[in-house]
């Protein structure tokens with residue numbers, strides 16, 4: 436597949452259309468990234484193939500929903516995309532009918548090749564959860580025989596618990612200014628960067644994957660201190676990163692590091708007082724804004740943080756295309772994009788389109804009600820403390836440009852399907868013609884007992900809404916091992932009705 440030629444000076448689409456490699460059938464009947472039929476994808480972890488048998492899983496996915504693309508969870512230290520159903524959630528109607536409870540560890544679910552990790556202190560650890568099983572070595576040939584595409588899907592999660600993390604994680608960990616330690620690696624630390632680049636190279640050189648997807652569910656120090664997020668892994672509120680690499684980068688930009696520290700120290704004190712219900716005489720919002728104009732270094736540091744993550748995307752994209760010019764690489768965009776206007780402002784689809792073959796924008800409407808309620812309550816104890824929770828929700832609907840019900844019933848009611856349609860259209864418009872938009876559709880993502888639970892008609896409506904919004908495909912999320920089969924079949928019903936499968 437590696438043509439060894441550069442396509443930098445040539446439009447990539449033109450290259451794909453004219454490529455003799457493609458014409459010669461280099462894709463061997465598999466689906467190229469930029470051709471119909473629409474991408475019908477599902478996220479699936481290694482444990483499902485082990486528990487249920489690879490051929491049986493593939494038979495079922497093709498039969499139930501016309502799945503043509505497998506997003507195989509190949510690296511993570513988190514249970515959101517790997518492992519079986521979470522404890523205390525009902526077991527789905529397939530799989531081993533048990534929880535992995537205390538046995539979860541995470542790591543690389545394929546086989547790491549150490550030569551690609553020479554420039555990083557982070558060890559490429561094989562996930563011990565399933566013994567010697569290599570999910571990519573097993574699934575790729577079986578999928579390709581059926582004409583199915585395989586994307587290696589990995590995420591910015593190097594730490595599971597205080598005791599379980601990637602070897603060497605401490606050497607690349609974000610440095611906090613104050614408060615709890617970060618669970619994440621610094622995106623600017625060269626050790627972190629070389630780890631992700633090593634993983635890109637490992638998957639593309641050692642396996643015949645058709646593409647890569649990486650996700651990073653976290654935000655910069657401003658959003659963290661403001662707690663403008665729903666729950667989940669990225670909601671840690673860590674005041675980072677102030678490591679030596681980040682301080683050096685700041686100085687190179689002429690940012691006064693001491694003033695940035697002073698500004699964030701005051702902001703953290705403001706946030707702590709506001710969350711306790713202590714409102715300054717001028718109100719929460721005005722005093723926040725005063726801090727921002729007194730210390731423009733607060734925003735400068737937020738940009739510094741985002742730039743390191745953006746550079747990571749760019750570097751991964753460049754490395755992937757050096758190695759495999761016609762394979763795709765794209766990104767999972769965190770659900771906080773739906774809730775927080777501050778986070779959304781930093782997820783610029785037009786900017787992403789410069790280094791993304793596709794975007795999986797999370798549009799999980801079924802757990803979205805619960806998560807929006809979480810966001811509203813959190814923001815309402817912070818930057819929007821001058822408003823009531825209902826006013827905070829109303830403000831959010833207006834600036835985020837979608838609408839669902841009142842706060843009281845939001846968790847139970849979920850977000851409507853037209854939110855999916857609107858978010859899809861916004862992404863398609865923003866990203867332009869060269870980046871595929873594959874909305875992430877939630878199927879049985881765990882929620883509280885009193886919150887909405889996925890029903891077949893929900894999935895049917897969400898899939899139809901995504902297609903109506905102009906999606907180039909759909910991605911059933913977040914892992915097959917937690918989905919009920921009737922809900923997967925409902926995606927197939929919608930796609931069949933639309934004559935897309």
Ligand SMILES: [Zn+2]
Pocket residue numbers: 609610621622623624676677678679680681
């Ligand atoms: Zn740093």
